[in-house]
Amino acid sequence: MAELLKPRDIERLTHAATMVRDQAYAPHSHFYVGAALLMDDDVIIVGCNVENASYSMCLCAERVAVASAIAAGYRNWRAIAVASVGGVTPCGACRQFLMEFSSDLPVIVTDVIDGTHRVLRLAQLLPDAFDGSRLPSHP
Ligand SMILES: O=c1ccn([C@H]2C[C@H](O)[C@@H](CO)O2)c(=O)[nH]1
Numbered sequence: 001m002a003e004l005l006k007p008r009d010i011e012r013l014t015h016a017a018t019m020v021r022d023q024a025y026a027p028h029s030h031f032y033v034g035a036a037l038l039m040d041d042d043v044i045i046v047g048c049n050v051e052n053a054s055y056s057m058c059l060c061a062e063r064v065a066v067a068s069a070i071a072a073g074y075r076n077w078r079a080i081a082v083a084s085v086g087g088v089t090p091c092g093a094c095r096q097f098l099m100e101f102s103s104d105l106p107v108i109v110t111d112v113i114d115g116t117h118r119v120l121r122l123a124q125l126l127p128d129a130f131d132g133s134r135l136p137s138h139p
């Protein structure tokens with residue numbers, strides 16, 4: 001993931017994450033999150049959190065975006081943006097889910113209140129990660 005993210009990429013991605021946040025289904029927590037993935041071909045795929053009365057079934061925005069990207073035929077993306085009040089970083093489960101596809105993805109977290117963002121790295125958020133290379137069947 002040596003490729004540099006251009007300011008324009010960051011702007012497009014944070015905008016998409018902020019827009020899709022409006023679609024979040026979060027009647028239980030009232031914590032609305034949007035996520036957006038930037039593909040190698042510059043297409044953006046989005047996701048929002050989807051909650052359930054059975055709380056443990058709640059889906060985070062990041063994992064919805066990844067599942068949507070996979071369903072659209074993508075395997076590689078250049079960055080993810082996550083938009084929320086306070087600019088939270090992805091939860092542990094989402095860090096692991098993202099690690100399946102890219103070990104050092106740029107993670108842009110944006111605070112929808114003041115519009116500021118931070119650019120982090122997945123390897124920084126999930127150091128010493130477990131991945132498929134540890135499995136005996138790995139090529
Ligand atoms: O990075 C995060 C953190 C939380 N949530 C969602 C899960 C749940 O619906 C709500 C409260 O945890 O926010 C996300 O989608 N992404």
Ligand SMILES: [Zn+2]
Pocket residue numbers: 060061062063090091092093094095
């Ligand atoms: Zn999560």
